[in-house]
Amino acid sequence: MRKLLIPLTYLVFLVLLIVPLIKIAFGAWEDGVDGLIHAITRPEAVHALMMTGLIVIVVTLLNTLFGVMLSIYLVRGTWLGSRLKQLLNSIVDLPFSVSPVIGGLMIVLILGPSTTIGAFFESIGFKIVYAFPGMVLATLFVTFPLMVREVMPVLQEIGTQQEEAASTLGAYGWTTFWKVTWPLIRWGVIYGVVLTIARSLGEFGAVLVVSGNVMNKTQTATTLVYQDVENFNVVSANGVALILVAFSVALLLVMEWSKKRKGVH
């Protein structure tokens, strides 16, 4: 059994993951070093990568802040009734089961230029849909459960006793959080951050719908790859994809590392 299953497992990984990865890595060099350099130094590529970077930063900051706070409220908050908590808890997962395209569509439907809210914001000169804020919103929507789902179990596992001990020793909420709670959930949060970065880096469907994919304006790295492929410009697509792959693999390594650290405590 063993003699059959191990090679079979290797085969699955080889066919499904390793060979495609290698193919991307080599495909980018098809037109030589110059081709690759050209592919990633095109103005639209530079802009798209910048855009992606900006989205990653903004989304990761917001999602971390709100994700951690919501987790604390959902696990510790006595001011929320248990029924309400259960309801909120099940809503958290919804973005997992919503197609990113639909996620994007939702934002267009609510905040698009033809809606009341959208028109209002546009009149005060704040464009949401087909602009940066909309893209951030769409990415926030799809990444929302990642942080909460990482932090909540950790909070549940560490229990309340250490926090109570801190309060009997004279520490108030804020001190307790930074001195006691934070060091215990830190690795869970870092893991959540890595997942959020990976997801916001790679988000495609939702951003495509919300951004309108306008070159040099609202185009991100992934939507640029899509456009390049649609234009049969596979080598250029490959160049940008290679950068994304490099980031993803790096993130995967951080993911493994933080998973191990998370398990230590």
Place this chain on the structure above:
Amino acid sequence: MHIEVTGLNKHFGQFHAVKDVSFTIEKGHLIGLLGPSGGGKTSILRMLAGLESPDAGDILFHGRRVNDLPPQERGIGFVFQNYALFKHMTVYDNIAFGLKIKKQSKEQIRNRVMELVELTGLKGFEQRYPHQLSGGQRQRVAFARALAPEPQLLLLDEPFAAIDAKIRQELRSWLRDLIERVGITSIFVTHDQDEAIEVADEIMIISQGRVEQKGTPWDIYKQPQTPFVASFIGESSIVENIHELRGFENASDWLNTKALIRPEYIEIGQLYEFPIASATEKGRIKHIHFRGSEWMVEVEVRGNTLITYRSLEKEVLHPGDDIVVLVHRAYLFNDHDSWIMENRMKEDPMPIHI
């Protein structure tokens, strides 16, 4: 610290966890809250600490109402059941935590921590993390951490529950000595009667959210005021037909009265060993169990199985042996009342025989 609690009540949803609890505790006393699990002991402790707020009732420290005072300002030390040590801090940092919150100087903190480390016998372990310590050591750290900010009241929730039986004994007397030396008012929760009897100055028996009895261990043992206390403290056998036993015929004056008989109320032996034969019953040995330092004997008397102990020095009995049993006294109870009844024949044998 002088503590006064009046009319304390606490509900968890539908569950009435603490019912009308009132008591006072004198300064410097060591009190044990004893009772079965889920009886509300820990809830009372947590309300004293301010970790739980009562639905009704007052808690007074030194005559001052502290109900609305958050735990941070009550000046109490709390030792949790699983110690709740800060896992990411060393022993030193754990003990120093409360002092740092008080913004004491580095020098002061250092002195106080080292003093406590010395006191709790943790010297050399200051830089270890909790997971590198044994259960007993962790307990000492938790204790030192709670004492560091010099609280006026120390609360301990099942302080020995998570420790091996062997070390538990040692820690108990250690804790007792230490609390005596520090001179701090302390309350601890336990479900282990030996622990409560051995450590506490005074015991409060708590069951189903009520205080059943409060008093010194000896008082509670000698004069249980409710059937629950009588059956919870010490060992005992229940006898349904107590009025059929010689010397206790008067029990039939009260309807539906049962009795609890403790092992030490019972003497067994051959007939010639008892001066007053009329006070004794016939019995038959059912089982004997070797208990290390003595025999535990199950003896059948008029359809009841009574338990008693017998010295190893005495003649060895065997199951099936016929034997004579003297019941010195019994704890009688019915639905309304409970009292202790001595063996009538034993007290006043003379008139009948002459």
Place this chain on the structure above:
Amino acid sequence: MNDILRHKGWSWGFRSTVMLYFIVLIALPIIGVYTKSFSLGWNAFIESVSDPLAWKSIVLTLKLSLIATLINIVIGTMVAWVLNRYRFIGRTILNSLVDLPFALPTAVGGLMILLLLGPNSLVGNWAAALGIEIVFHEPAIVIAMVFVTFPFIIRAIQPILEELDKSEEEAAYLLGASKGLVFFKVIFPVILPGVLSGAMLAFSRALAEFGAVVLVAGNIPGKTLIASVYIFGEVESDNPQGAAAVSILLLTLSFLILWLVNRVQMRRNAK
């Protein structure tokens, strides 16, 4: 600083901000899409979803997602088993690689498949010679779906296999059971809830997948156009109501699956 933060107004402010964020970001859009799909009335809704192209796209999505999930059940169970039970060279690397589809942008995943199997590629030419068409046909969509949902089942089974009490297996061996029998009678029933909840997550992810599929499917209406791409097309051609109508069919289905997964997991936790 601490005294200021201790003030009641702060915690009240924090709480309402977080709750508002939560509701505006998650709950509101979902309510929005349901109301929008009925915005032109019940008839318009029926019309939108009974458009043959819409129907076909949904049926196709369901069919291909199911195939992809079944494939993943087989290879996922095998991979989880091998990674858990055998010690061999490269095991830790493979174990880390499992998460790659989570870390990789789906569009890049699509591009990979296109490069590997597309026209002018080695495999593509070879398959074409045999008369099998992969890219821009159904097989490519299934491959894309298998790729993006690869980690789900493995990650659902692994913790169960780790917790599995070896003594149960050993007891079965002592009673004379063969290895195969032990797997199917002792081990599989235990990991089945994990397989099921992993499979349902994979299925709902496959239903929702867009990035990887859009690049390899060719998107021929009625043939290789899956639901999420259809919705995208409707948005592009400025028919948000039609897009919303198809969306809520897909959404409702996904929510149902999510609910089922929760039920399965709750039952497992209850045990």
